[in-house]
Amino acid sequence: MDQLEIREPQIGGFGHFGLEPPVEGYGLAGLFPAGPAGFHDGALVPIAVGLELVRSMLRDNGAWCRLEAEGAFTVHVGRDQYLYIGSDLPCESALARTRALGLFPERIDASPYDFAPDDATYVQRPADADFWALLHWTVRPDRALLLEEAFAVNASRWHRLTRDNIETVRSQLAPRSRLAVWSNLLTDVDKAVAALPDEGLVEIVREDEDGQITSAVVDETRFEAVTSQLAGARSAGVVSVYAGEDLPLFTAVLPDSDGVLRARWQTEPAPGDRDWAFLKTLRRGQVVTGTVATIATFGVTFVDIGGFTAMINIPELSWRPFDHPSDVVSVGQEVTAEVLDVDMTRERVSLSLRAVQEDPWPQMAQLIGQVVTGPVTKVVPFGVFVRIEDRKDGFEGLVHADELDESSGDVVEVGNTLTVKIIDVDLELRRIVLSPVQALTPPAAGRPGD
Secondary structure, three states: OOEEEEEEEEOOOOOOOOOOOOOHHHHOOOOOOOOHHHOOOOOEEEHHHHHHHHHHHHOOOOOEEEEEEOOOEEEEEOOOOOEEEEEOOOOHHHHHHHHHOOOOOOOOOOOOOOOOOOOOOOOOOEOOHHHHHHHHHHOEOOEOEEEEEEEEEOEEEEEEEOOOOHHHHHHOOOOOOEEEEEEOOEOOHHHHHHOOOOOOOEEEEEEOOOOOEEEEEEOHHHHHHHHHHHOOOOEEEEEEOOOOOOOOOEEEEOOOOOOOOOOOOOOOOOHHHHHHHHHOOOOOOOEEEEEEEEEOOOOOEEEEEOOEEEEEOHHHOOOOOOOOHHHOOOOOOEEEEEEEEEEOOOOEEEEEOHHHOOOOHHHHHOOOOOEEEEEEEEEEOOEEEEEOOOOOOOOEEEEEHHHHHHHOOOOOOOOOEEEEEEEEEEOOOOEEEEEHHHHHOOOOOOOOOO
16 A cells, blocks of 8 residues: 545634644645645545654644545544554454554444445535536626635635636636635625624635635634724625525535546535535426416516426416416416426526427317307407407417408407308417408308318
8 A cells, every 4th residue: 555545634623622732734734735725535645644644633733534545445533532444454464563562453343433424315516517507607797706615624715706717716626625606705894894793603704905815714702803804805704604504605516537526525505506406306308296486577487396496488388378377377376397498507497387288289270161250359450360269268360451351341349259260270380360251151062161
C-alpha cells in the first residue's frame, strides 16, 4: 500500500473541545501544496502524509477524515482517540508488532467510524450538465449569484457568479465539492447587520473592497466585533447555520471525471433539491393526479402534483371550446393529467388534461354531410361561427362571408339561428366548415345525405 484516499474530510468548526489549544491550519500546514483545498474528498495522499494526518487527528488539531483504500484498507481515528484499522487480508504480523510496542489491539467486526448515511434514501443532486444549464439560466445580466464551494465540512470558498465567469469558476473547483447556490450579497451593509439575531450561531459572508469573499461562523459574543468589521465591506450577508433556516436556492455535488458521484455528502436538501428529486421521477406520457392551485390572469392553470407546481397551458385544458379556464377547472379541484414535458433546466413541468380524454374530433368527422341548426356565436370580417352541438361547449364551425351573401340578404348577428350543412372537418387544423347554401340544396337522387 503506497497511498490512501481521503474520505469525508472535516476541519474544526466553531467550537473546540480538545485538551490542547487549537492549532493554526488545523494540523494541515505543509501537507498539501495547493493549500487547504487539497484536503478534499477523494484526494490521494502518500503514506507519509497519511501518517501526519493520523497524528494530527490523534492530537485533535482540528482536521479529521477517513483514510481508505477502497475494499482493501482503512484507517479511522475515533473521537475517543482510538485508532481503527481494517484490512481485507490477515494481519497477524501487524498485531504481533503492535503488542510488542506495549499497545493493546483488539479485534472488532467493523470500525464504528465506517461511513453511514444519515438518510439512506436521500440522493444528493449531481453537478451534471442539467445543473450547469440551470445555473446559466438562473444567472441573468441583472442578477448575480453566490456559489459556495465546500471542499470539506466547515471549509469553503465563495465565488460570485456572472454569465461571463461561470465556466471559469467551474474549472477551478476542488474535486467532489459540495456546491450551494445563494442569492447575491446585500450592497446595503447596514441592512445585512440589521438581520443579525439577538443570539445564536450565524455565518457572516463578507466581500472586501478588492472583491474577495470570505465567511466566518460567529455567535452573539462576537456580533459587535463583526459589525465593526463589516463597516468597510462592499457587500455582506447573514446566514443562519441552524437546520431548516436560510437554505440555499439549490445544491449539488461535483461528480468525478467519469460522471460518477462518489462523494457522500449528507446535508439538508434545499427546496430546489427536493424539486429536482421529484422531477427525476417524472417521464413524458406519465399520468399524474394533482390539485388545481391557481388559475393565472393570463390563463395558465397551475396544478400541485406532490408538492411541485406544474402548469397546463390553455390549449391543453380541453378538446372542446371554452371562454376561460374556469369553465373547465376550478381551484381546489382534483384532476388527472398527462405529463407533456419535463424541463430540468428551468424546472418546469407541462401537463395536459385533454391528453387523458377521448378526442371527439374523429366523431365530428363522421357528421360531414349532415344538416344542423345552431346559434351564431361570433361575427368576424370573413364570416360567422355557428355552434353545431346543443351544449355550452359544443363545437363551432365557420360560415364564410360569401356564403352569407348568397343565402341571405339580412345582416346576421350573434344569437341568430342558422341552418347549415357540415361540408368539411379538418382533423389536422381542427376546423369545421359550414354552408347555409348547401343546406338549402336538396340531396341528389341516390345520394342520401349528400
